[in-house]
Amino acid sequence: MSTVEKAVRADLREQMFALGRAARAAAALLTRSSTAARNRALVEAAAAIRSGRDAILAANAADMARAKAQGLSGAMLDRLALDAKRVEAMAAGIEAIVALPDPVGRIIAEWERPNGLRIQRVKVPLGVIGIIYESRPNVTADAGALCLKSGNAVILRGGSESAASSQAILACLVQGLKGAGLPEAAIQMVPTQDREAVGILLGEMGQYVDVIVPRGGKSLIARVQEDARVPVMGHLEGICHTYVHAAADLEKARRIVLNAKMRRTGICGATETLLVDRACAQTHLPAIAADLAKAGCELRVDGFKVDGAKAARPEDFGHEFLDAILAIKVVDGIDAALDHIRRFGSGHTEAIITEDVTAAERFLNELDSAILLHNASTQFADGGEFGMGAEIGIATGRIHARGPVGAEELTSYKYIVRGSGQTRP
């Protein structure tokens, strides 16, 4: 590294640390802020997004023009694009977050000791949350609002493609903070697209950032998990399984499998592998396969002859297609199904279709994924569908939160102990 490079790097580090210090100071104030103040900031931010629609769309047009010139793919351009409807959805999304109960200050347990000490476990904000995301500019609004709702300060680092859009949205959020008398540094954005900044955020800011939430594709998550020196909440892959058990009701199985795979193929809760019990393969699999094929799904099958389907290759199992492709395997009974899922699953979401309650309970109890379903579609793996309101993502780690991460999961707790002069013997 040259002397100039070193100086630039030192400057960047100081800039990032300043962001961290400001976030920490804001978090200390937010911890003590009222529900009303945080909700008011969100209401004003939603209003600012609505009234600032033209400015947001102009910024987005600039991002889109640059992205097109750089030759971004159609899928990426679609994620990046905003229109009046998407801007309204952002504002409405923030208002939905306002309507959620405030987790902060909630007493989650209380008990009294024989010596008269009264102990309470009370929810408090986590502190400072770092969010690293890619091209979707609406994450700026969603994630910023959810962190603020739960009393956390947030440092956002969006993708370079959406930089102008995200800045325009951030300005609306900051307007909300100002309007409610909350610190502007409660929601900050990394001011540079320098990739080194991400490295500093992940690797050197443990004293300023309590947890990192990555939102985006597999390579982003993998980098974050690899480089982060603070805890990460998220998931690398959603290799979700649906298992059609011997005692599955055929109509339920057809409906659920079709929905689990094809409702939306690009989300993390989409089923990627279908396991069919050998005992019902003859009766169930042809109809299930025909439904899928009719819906445009490519089938890759192991252990059964399905008309028009390809043979599965070993690498199709444990693979996240995020597309209209399904790996199918015929298995010998529930133990083989459980073994397959333990070996190839990513701990995200799995479903069993059966009318046999004993088999269902074994599946639900013996597997250890974040979400396990009986007779329902894996596409329910979503905070909104769980009734938790907005979510910041689905976590498959084992520390702190698993499954959908909503406002509730963005909190920690503290103990309050009330005595009357007790000393410890």
Next chain:
Amino acid sequence: MSTVEKAVRADLREQMFALGRAARAAAALLTRSSTAARNRALVEAAAAIRSGRDAILAANAADMARAKAQGLSGAMLDRLALDAKRVEAMAAGIEAIVALPDPVGRIIAEWERPNGLRIQRVKVPLGVIGIIYESRPNVTADAGALCLKSGNAVILRGGSESAASSQAILACLVQGLKGAGLPEAAIQMVPTQDREAVGILLGEMGQYVDVIVPRGGKSLIARVQEDARVPVMGHLEGICHTYVHAAADLEKARRIVLNAKMRRTGICGATETLLVDRACAQTHLPAIAADLAKAGCELRVDGFKVDGAKAARPEDFGHEFLDAILAIKVVDGIDAALDHIRRFGSGHTEAIITEDVTAAERFLNELDSAILLHNASTQFADGGEFGMGAEIGIATGRIHARGPVGAEELTSYKYIVRGSGQTRP
């Protein structure tokens, strides 16, 4: 690094990874083990410790002889030493863990969605816990038993001084596992004192270890926090404050402060700084100081003249003495007290002494340490005193668990969703 050194390092890494794989496989079995089996293993381990007392004491005698030859300090020798009473305390400690409720499988929340999906949040073990500790051989029994109780596999890495004692205790735990038909790899010990092994455990075993719990002095914790690439539960320092508010009852203040500082000076919940409100310094501080001085406590005072006391230096505040030394500062009201604690505290435990409920509530709500007490001694910062049974330590981090970490805190959760054919619209 020479070729030979590289080969040795590669060997050690493979050895550690094998330990990790075995722990992961054991954890998968433990997740599905019954409460009865885990308790039986603990009962048999306690019996094995009792019947193996002579072997444990012989191993400890060897450790002690080596430690004396190496010139270890008296305090370290005391921590290392076992006798019949301490061995019995270990066995009894394991039996107390048997008596605790099993957190695994407990339903912590359940609700039904409008579409009929019934959602449960169910406690599951964390997975694999790495415990790094120093000279106390009893940590082997305590930590091993608490991890097993909560369904976790554990990799223990004790100090070199206590290696023989810890191995003898481990043999008893493994005997318990065998007797209950549980995998022996549920409780493993790093088989080498090579310091590189700790580096590998902290930095390269993220896929095998879910969380690290360090138990020991500040330099150990600092190293673990610095080097760990997996989440750490613990605390670096316990810089606990007791604040005598203007409306403090003098007798309560005298009793509580004396206990908070002097009951045991070497534990993390001992008060290290006393803040006294200027409004009651004249009436309260002389008597409090006299009690402390009489009990042998050195006083370092800022802002008040106390007979026989030294003047506090700036570095006495925010310092963890772990000794019969107390920094005392006279502060101008509760805001100054809160500011001081925010600036110098370590987020562990703080207490206010007052008869003014409004002041107490401000202190309890506005501060953000793991444990906040009103009219009680900071030495209550302990899982046993909270009624949680055994604890593996006190956590000051904000992710996952704060305050005492017991069996309950060594768990994660999963979602079980029961449907009747639901698909997502």
